[in-house]
Amino acid sequence: MKELLKKFEEKPPEIVFNWKDPETSAEGWAVINSLRGGAAGGGTRMRKGLDMNEVLSLAKTMEVKFTVSGPPIGGAKSGINFDPNDPRKNEVLRRWYQAVAPLLKSYYGTGGDLNVDEIHEVIPITEEAGVWHPQEGVFNGHFKPTEADKINRIGQLRLGVIKVLENSKYSPDTSRKYTVADLITGFGVAEAVKHYYEIQNESVIGKRAIVQGFGNVGSAAAFYLSQMGAKIVGILDRDGGVINEDGFSFEEVTRMYLNKKGNTLNEIEVIPFEEMNQRIWDLPAEIFMPCAASRLITKDQISRMINTGLEVISCGANVPFADKEIFFGPIMQYTDEQISLIPDFVSNCGMARVFAYFMEGRVPMDDELIFMDTSKTIKNALLNIFKTNNTKINLSKTGFEIALKQLI
Numbered sequence: 001m002k003e004l005l006k007k008f009e010e011k012p013p014e015i016v017f018n019w020k021d022p023e024t025s026a027e028g029w030a031v032i033n034s035l036r037g038g039a040a041g042g043g044t045r046m047r048k049g050l051d052m053n054e055v056l057s058l059a060k061t062m063e064v065k066f067t068v069s070g071p072p073i074g075g076a077k078s079g080i081n082f083d084p085n086d087p088r089k090n091e092v093l094r095r096w097y098q099a100v101a102p103l104l105k106s107y108y109g110t111g112g113d114l115n116v117d118e119i120h121e122v123i124p125i126t127e128e129a130g131v132w133h134p135q136e137g138v139f140n141g142h143f144k145p146t147e148a149d150k151i152n153r154i155g156q157l158r159l160g161v162i163k164v165l166e167n168s169k170y171s172p173d174t175s176r177k178y179t180v181a182d183l184i185t186g187f188g189v190a191e192a193v194k195h196y197y198e199i200q201n202e203s204v205i206g207k208r209a210i211v212q213g214f215g216n217v218g219s220a221a222a223f224y225l226s227q228m229g230a231k232i233v234g235i236l237d238r239d240g241g242v243i244n245e246d247g248f249s250f251e252e253v254t255r256m257y258l259n260k261k262g263n264t265l266n267e268i269e270v271i272p273f274e275e276m277n278q279r280i281w282d283l284p285a286e287i288f289m290p291c292a293a294s295r296l297i298t299k300d301q302i303s304r305m306i307n308t309g310l311e312v313i314s315c316g317a318n319v320p321f322a323d324k325e326i327f328f329g330p331i332m333q334y335t336d337e338q339i340s341l342i343p344d345f346v347s348n349c350g351m352a353r354v355f356a357y358f359m360e361g362r363v364p365m366d367d368e369l370i371f372m373d374t375s376k377t378i379k380n381a382l383l384n385i386f387k388t389n390n391t392k393i394n395l396s397k398t399g400f401e402i403a404l405k406q407l408i
Contacts, residue, residue: 001397002328004404009326013056014074019099026082026092030100033059034074035107036407039141041066041355042077043113044122046084046093055079057326061318062352064327065345067403068381069352071359073142076108084115093125101129107141110134111351114293118181119162133158135355143359157358160365167367172223172257180354180370185316186220186291188350188374192314192342193287194228195379199386205229208247208285210305212236213292215263217316217348219256221289226253230287234280238292240270243283284308291316298322299331306338311392315344328400336396343399346381350374 015032029052032040042062055077063075078100082092093116097104104110104126111134112118118134126134133154139145145153163180165171170187171178197204207230211222214237222232231247235256242248242265248256259266271279281304288310290297297320302310313335323329335341353374357363363370381399389398 001401001404004408005328005400007408008404009060013059016052017100017103018052019096021082021092021095023095024082024086024088024092026080026096028078028080028096028100029055030076030078030103030108031055031059032074032076032103032108033063035141036063036074037072037142038144039107039109039138040074040076041109041111041135041138041352042075043111043118044078044080044096044116045113046080046082046089046115048081048083050079050081052079058318060326061345063407064400064403065349065352067406068346069349069377070356071138071142072406073138076110077113078110090121090125093121094128097125097129097131101126101131104129104131104134104137105140107137109136109138109355111355112181119179123158123162135359138355138359152362153359156362156365157355160358160370161354163365163367163370165367170367170371172254176258181351182216183220184350184354184371184374185348186217186222186350187224187371188353188378189217189221189289189291189314189316189347190224190228191375192347192378192382193225193230193289193312195375195382196312196314196340196342199382200392203229204287206231207287207311208233209287209289210234210236210280210283210285212288212290212296212320213238213316214256214260214265215291218289218291219260221291221314221316222253223257225287225289226250233285234283235265236276236280237265238273239264240273241265241276241280242267242270243276243279245283281305282308286311288313289316290320292320293317294319295322296320297331299334302331302335302338310339312340312342314342314347316348318344318348320344328396332396336394338393340392341396342382343385343396345403346378346385346399349377349381353377
């Protein structure tokens with residue numbers, strides 16, 4: 001696996017598009033790792049301090065993810081080095097998408113990512129730049145549909161991603177108009193845990209869980225896992241967190257979801273971050289869901305969690321471990337050899353799968369069918385891993401071997 005991984009990591013990307021904003025200090029990169037299947041896909045992120053290497057590593061991550069979620073295309077990513085809190089953010093995005101529009105028309109599909117919103121920014125701004133939909137390049141490069149079919153499927157994709165959830169099983173509050181895009185990734189992270197235990201002939205009911213990050217992904221993962229009967233015992237967010245060793249009730253977790261302030265936990269009695277960061281890693285729990293930024297989790301934190309009974313990790317974040325390597329650094333390897341580490345490209349493939357689901361053919365606009373398609377995709381990926389490796393360790397190593405054999 002290490003040899004395959006080295007070959008994949010070291011292979012240079014097919015296309016690197018570099019842009020310098022004429023009006024601000026913003027600089028952007030679209031990195032297309034390969035045009036496997038005639039196209040490539042991956043979202044757009046913005047943060048201060050971002051560089052081309054970060055974008056490249058994310059493009060390679062997307063390529064691995066597509067082996068699970070489909071369609072069978074190359075990985076790509078866009079990144080802009082700019083402060084997302086700067087009032088000129090929208091103008092920068094407009095100029096970026098204007099510059100990258102020819103790629104988006106031909107063979108590159110994008111979406112939202114860190115600090116860039118799919119529905120309120122990517123879709124309307126790419127439309128202004130003359131792109132029918134941010135995934136138009138995937139249609140043209142990979143699916144090659146007739147013009148009429150392309151119009152129908154783009155319409156379906158556009159409606160599907162922003163579809164307001166009507167089924168109370170999938171929405172924390174149907175009156176608040178939560179969309180598929182708001183919840184599908186966190187749903188997948190929780191479903192991965194459920195399927196993991198079912199494959200082991202165990203139940204998730206009563207299992208204790210810690211969630212890191214309470215943005216779109218972490219809060220949704222907590223909501224769905226609690227709905228399944230697991231006990232959320234700790235939530236660590238950017239500015240602090242909450243602990244209940246007996247587990248928060250489903251009603252309490254739902255209330256925390258509904259009370260979020262933007263993408264952060266908004267509770268009256270929040271334990272300050274420093275104190276939370278000391279306590280949470282020693283909190284007894286079987287499940288850990290890291291859903292904050294990438295590359296945060298240290299070996300010490302993992303060791304402490306293992307010492308208190310940790311069994312499985314389901315990642316909302318890509319590469320949550322504080323390794324410098326693109327994929328499989330020493331902290332990740334240590335974790336994978338000790339406990340069950342579900343590959344991140346399996347657990348957080350929900351949004352990529354939704355795109356594939358709506359692009360592959362005509363499908364009904366039904367909450368149950370959309371969410372169950374993601375659930376089934378994750379379950380099948382886990383079954384494939386356990387077919388090759390029927391132990392509880394080295395799940396990520398096995399998952400990478402399966403994916404890389406398709407790519408190299």
